[in-house]
Amino acid sequence: MRKPCCDKQDTNKGAWSKQEDQKLVDYIRKHGEGSWRTLPQAAGLLRCGKSCRLRWINYLRPDLKRGNFAEDEDDLIIKLHALLGNRWSLIAGRLPGRTDNEVKNYWNSHLRRKLLKLGIDPNNHRMVHISPLRPTTKPSTTKGNPNPSPHEVTQVKPLHNKDQVSDTGSCLEDEPRGVPDLNLDLTINNPQPVIPEPHQNNLLEKQNPSTTMSDPAGDLEPGTPPSSTLLLFQ
DNA sequence: AACACAGCCAACCGCCATGTC
DNA sequence: CGACATGGCGGTTGGCTGTGT
Numbered sequence: 001m002r003k004p005c006c007d008k009q010d011t012n013k014g015a016w017s018k019q020e021d022q023k024l025v026d027y028i029r030k031h032g033e034g035s036w037r038t039l040p041q042a043a044g045l046l047r048c049g050k051s052c053r054l055r056w057i058n059y060l061r062p063d064l065k066r067g068n069f070a071e072d073e074d075d076l077i078i079k080l081h082a083l084l085g086n087r088w089s090l091i092a093g094r095l096p097g098r099t100d101n102e103v104k105n106y107w108n109s110h111l112r113r114k115l116l117k118l119g120i121d122p123n124n125h126r127m128v129h130i131s132p133l134r135p136t137t138k139p140s141t142t143k144g145n146p147n148p149s150p151h152e153v154t155q156v157k158p159l160h161n162k163d164q165v166s167d168t169g170s171c172l173e174d175e176p177r178g179v180p181d182l183n184l185d186l187t188i189n190n191p192q193p194v195i196p197e198p199h200q201n202n203l204l205e206k207q208n209p210s211t212t213m214s215d216p217a218g219d220l221e222p223g224t225p226p227s228s229t230l231l232l233f234q
Numbered sequence: 235a236a237c238a239c240a241g242c243c244a245a246c247c248g249c250c251a252t253g254t255c
Numbered sequence: 256c257g258a259c260a261t262g263g264c265g266g267t268t269g270g271c272t273g274t275g276t
Contacts, residue, residue, distance in 0.1 A: 016244090058244070088264075
């Protein structure tokens, strides 16, 4: 039996109040991030440490961008998802000012549907040949389960082994060549200062194309015909 | 105006990885 | 080397809001 992360009896749950936010922000400004376990008590919060961490990372961090996703952010997320699968933290790490939770929500609510409308299976980024898409119907399953019906897609069971990045629901997992050598040292959505340039998106392509992660399409061997998987990359 | 439904998103839960003793 | 503590991640849930009838 696993110990709960905190004494649930003494903790608040649910939405954060402004006072709680303020306490958390003040504390982290003074003492920095970390020690989430002890932070709530030290900051005078009746919250679980995990909850504080989530609140800070997803909402209170000063470098968060928030607001609508730009078109190029959409493209980047789709490309990265094709490569990485549901590795939201890695994907978010390439999107300055965005959190994994935000990217995940955006994927499930917008991009997934967008791909389906284009006839692309969002799970493996291949063209869907079977059954015509039912226009914007929500999956018949319960709320909160964005998985499309089995008629439309082939489920790719995500793996948990983080060393096998290419396996995790990636569209490329059964490419004959496999995934090109990727530098997956993508780690991290560091709470670094927001990049001041107006065009912070497309970092992948524009800012550091050679030293970070390979361009998905460009990394194919010359002469390799693009699979339907890669339609998006063209 | 009232209700039902769908979509969005913040927050929670449980598991896994890593660090420390 | 194993046990434990902690941090981090992805999946899921639940409440709020917008829209259609």
